[in-house]
Amino acid sequence: MASISIRxxxxxxxxxxxxxxxxxxxxxxxxxxxxVGPSGCGKSTTLRMIAGLEDITGGExxxxxxxxxxxxxxxxxxxxxxxxxxxxxxxxxYKNMAFGLxxxxxxxxxxxxxxxEAAKVLDLEKYLNRxxxxxxxxxxxxxxxxxxMVRNPAVFLLDEPLSNLDAxxxxxxxTEISKLHRKLQTTFVYVTHDQTEAxxxxxxxxxxxxxxxxxxxxxxxxxxKPANIFVAGxxxxxxxxxxxxxxxxxxxxYFIKIDGCTLEIPAGxxxxxxxxxYAGKEVVVGIRPEDFHLDQAFIEMAxxxxxxxxxxxxxxxGAEVYCYGKIDDEAIIFRAPSRFRPKEQEExxxxxxxxxxxLFDKETTESxxx
Amino acid sequence: xxxxxxxxxxxxxxxxxxxxxxxxGSLSVFFPLYMTIMIAFKDPSQMSNSIAGILAFPKSWSFDxxxxxxxxxxFWHTLSNSILITGxxxxxxxxxxxLIGYAIGRSMQKRGxxxxxxxxxSGMFVPFAIIMMPxxxxxxxxxxxxxxxxxxxxxxxxxxxxxMLYTGYLKNIPLSLExxxxxxxxxxxxxxxxxxxxxxxxxxxxxxxxxxLGTWNDVMLPLVLLSGTGQNTLPIAQLNFQSQFGTNYxxxxxxxxxxxxxxxxxxxxxxxxxxxxxxxxxxx
Ligand SMILES: Nc1ncnc2c1ncn2[C@@H]1O[C@H](COP(=O)(O)OP(=O)(O)O)[C@@H](O)[C@H]1O
Ligand SMILES: [Mg+2]
Numbered sequence: 249m250a251s252i253s254i255r256x257x258x259x260x261x262x263x264x265x266x267x268x269x270x271x272x273x274x275x276x277x278x279x280x281x282x283x284v285g286p287s288g289c290g291k292s293t294t295l296r297m298i299a300g301l302e303d304i305t306g307g308e309x310x311x312x313x314x315x316x317x318x319x320x321x322x323x324x325x326x327x328x329x330x331x332x333x334x335x336x337x338x339x340x341x342y343k344n345m346a347f348g349l350x351x352x353x354x355x356x357x358x359x360x361x362x363x364x365e366a367a368k369v370l371d372l373e374k375y376l377n378r379x380x381x382x383x384x385x386x387x388x389x390x391x392x393x394x395x396x397m398v399r400n401p402a403v404f405l406l407d408e409p410l411s412n413l414d415a416x417x418x419x420x421x422x423t424e425i426s427k428l429h430r431k432l433q434t435t436f437v438y439v440t441h442d443q444t445e446a447x448x449x450x451x452x453x454x455x456x457x458x459x460x461x462x463x464x465x466x467x468x469x470x471x472x473k474p475a476n477i478f479v480a481g482x483x484x485x486x487x488x489x490x491x492x493x494x495x496x497x498x499x500x501x502y503f504i505k506i507d508g509c510t511l512e513i514p515a516g517x518x519x520x521x522x523x524x525x526y527a528g529k530e531v532v533v534g535i536r537p538e539d540f541h542l543d544q545a546f547i548e549m550a551x552x553x554x555x556x557x558x559x560x561x562x563x564x565x566g567a568e569v570y571c572y573g574k575i576d577d578e579a580i581i582f583r584a585p586s587r588f589r590p591k592e593q594e595e596x597x598x599x600x601x602x603x604x605x606x607l608f609d610k611e612t613t614e615s616x617x618x
Numbered sequence: 619x620x621x622x623x624x625x626x627x628x629x630x631x632x633x634x635x636x637x638x639x640x641x642x643g644s645l646s647v648f649f650p651l652y653m654t655i656m657i658a659f660k661d662p663s664q665m666s667n668s669i670a671g672i673l674a675f676p677k678s679w680s681f682d683x684x685x686x687x688x689x690x691x692x693f694w695h696t697l698s699n700s701i702l703i704t705g706x707x708x709x710x711x712x713x714x715x716x717l718i719g720y721a722i723g724r725s726m727q728k729r730g731x732x733x734x735x736x737x738x739x740s741g742m743f744v745p746f747a748i749i750m751m752p753x754x755x756x757x758x759x760x761x762x763x764x765x766x767x768x769x770x771x772x773x774x775x776x777x778x779x780x781x782m783l784y785t786g787y788l789k790n791i792p793l794s795l796e797x798x799x800x801x802x803x804x805x806x807x808x809x810x811x812x813x814x815x816x817x818x819x820x821x822x823x824x825x826x827x828x829x830x831l832g833t834w835n836d837v838m839l840p841l842v843l844l845s846g847t848g849q850n851t852l853p854i855a856q857l858n859f860q861s862q863f864g865t866n867y868x869x870x871x872x873x874x875x876x877x878x879x880x881x882x883x884x885x886x887x888x889x890x891x892x893x894x895x896x897x898x899x900x901x902x
Binding site for chain 1: 792801804812819
């Protein structure tokens with residue numbers, strides 16, 4: 249059993265800065281959980297508190313059924329993979345992996361067997377006698393994983409383990425780590441600032457900002473039902489477009505106005521008539537870049553949700569084009585299949601998929617409808 | 619951006635200046651060394667009062683001076699004393715000063731340790747002459763006016779410099795290594811011996827060489843603590859060549875050359891590591 253319970257966790261560094269403020273999180277056994285957020289938001293601090301490398305200022309941290317606030321890192325049954333790998337430079341790959349086990353007084357032949365096993369899984373068999381210096385970045389990363397693996401921990405903690413690798417290797421290691429998680433069947437807590445990593449790897453994702461949890465959910469839900477403007481903007485690339493607008497009411501129907509175009513909000517989205525509170529008020533409309541449509545069929549189908557866009561710039565990505573433009577002086581970006589590549593400086597008509605729009609409260613930034 | 623031709627030109631220019639100063643530097647080292655060797659191998663009768671006589675090659679190369687010098691200084695006995703004292707100081711320096719450097723260097727965010735660091739470093743500014751008499755008295759009272767006392771005092775005299783070197787070098791060693799070791803289950807002590815100490819190797823070499831050079835050549839401390847105990851070190855024994863009536867340069871220089879050999883060996887052994895240490899600090 250290696251669930252992790254974080255209750256009301258607080259961290260104030262000696263210099264008086266409160267980095268983590270009342271964090272609550274339940275991580276399930278065998279879950280792959282990703283902590284994601286912009287740099288400086290307290291991801292590493294949280295992970296290091298779980299590892300026991302950083303004192304907990306307040307609150308409670310339990311691994312399994314045991315409160316571990318005051319337990320030494322080595323007794324927490326965890327393993328950690330560091331961003332810079334933190335391999336012992338003067339030891340061979342073999343010795344790097346063996347070090348922890350030797351300290352635990354594991355018999356030599358058992359150590360040997362564990363290392364051979366890990367080396368096989370991680371494709372490191374040929375490099376066991378090399379020093380870390382003589383390995384490539386990807387290989388070092390795998391040694392760091394191996395060192396964690398042989399300890400057979402209940403919890404794996406990984407702090408931006410891929411950020412020192414080049415793009416191609418990163419994609420490759422991403423799948424390898426996911427595979428490793430499936431194989432090992434243990435709890436993984438993975439820290440990254442990269443939303444793509446978070447989306448592709450996590451069972452659930454914790455979005456952090458300024459030491460506070462914004463939302464905890466599956467990748468799908470984070471993407472489709474972001475809780476606030478921050479999450480909506482952070483998850484997804486290119487970013488969601490945010491346009492200031494106003495809600496108007498006519499009978500039981502609600503509309504938003506964008507650049508002279510009036511969009512009707514589908515009744516199905518107005519759960520519990522929440523929009524009645526916002527009639528006449530300013531809101532922020534969120535539209536994902538893929539919810540603009542250029543093809544004729546869609547435009548004919550949705551004559552009421554057409555809007556003029558002046559294209560500034562297009563970026564060819566291969567299968568699709570990123571189009572940067574302006575609606576009523578608000579910069580937007582949308583993606584289109586590359587056969588529809590608009591010309592730069594052209595004025596074009598696009599259709600907005602009103603079923604996919606999000607509305608956010610302008611004051612609280614909380615999501616109103618999704 | 620610099621053009622290739624520009625690059626080449628600047629490179630050449632720097633080279634010339636550096637070469638010139640290197641030349642001046644090596645000449646100023648080489649000349650006394652040359653003189654020492656010439657005089658050491660010369661019979662005293664070949665020394666004329668002219669510069670040419672001193673600088674000329676000996677008519678016949680002879681080891682007589684060396685033999686005599688060894689006899690006068692009771693060479694093997696004083697050599698083993700010197701080696702004992704220097705060796706012991708070196709070992710103490712590498713083991714304990716690195717340990718102290720680690721303890722203080724990794725706790726510098728705490729005020730107490732910062733003050734301790736400054737306190738120890740300030741020891742560098744205390745001239746030996748000022749504390750010489752008290753030391754003589756104190757060591758006599760404590761009964762450590764012997765080789766042990768000399769090693770003990772050297773270990774303290776070299777602590778400030780070595781502390782500075784070790785704490786400086788520690789900044790090259792990432793903290794995450796220690797955190798990894800903590801997770802692996804190593805105690806602070808184990809972390810030091812298994813991770814930090816081996817990684818400090820280039821600095822060990824530097825510290826060992828600098829400490830060895832200093833203690834090996836030192837006259838004052840052994841002179842005030844050891845004279846009369848029959849436990850002379852080489853520099854003290856070499857004082858015998860100077861008498862009221864003059865100095866026997868041929869014997870003295872032969873003896874100096876002999877005394878040079880162990881230091882040469884230590885330097886050659888440590889050299890590779892030292893360069894590594896310097897480069898490491900410079901490039902990282
Ligand atoms: N040892 C420390 N002392 C003081 N402040 C720190 C320390 N470590 C981190 N911080 C601060 O805490 C905040 C969160 O840091 P961190 O957890 O490393 O962020 P992240 O990993 O999300 O980028 C940052 O503002 C950082 O400056
Ligand atoms: Mg971080």
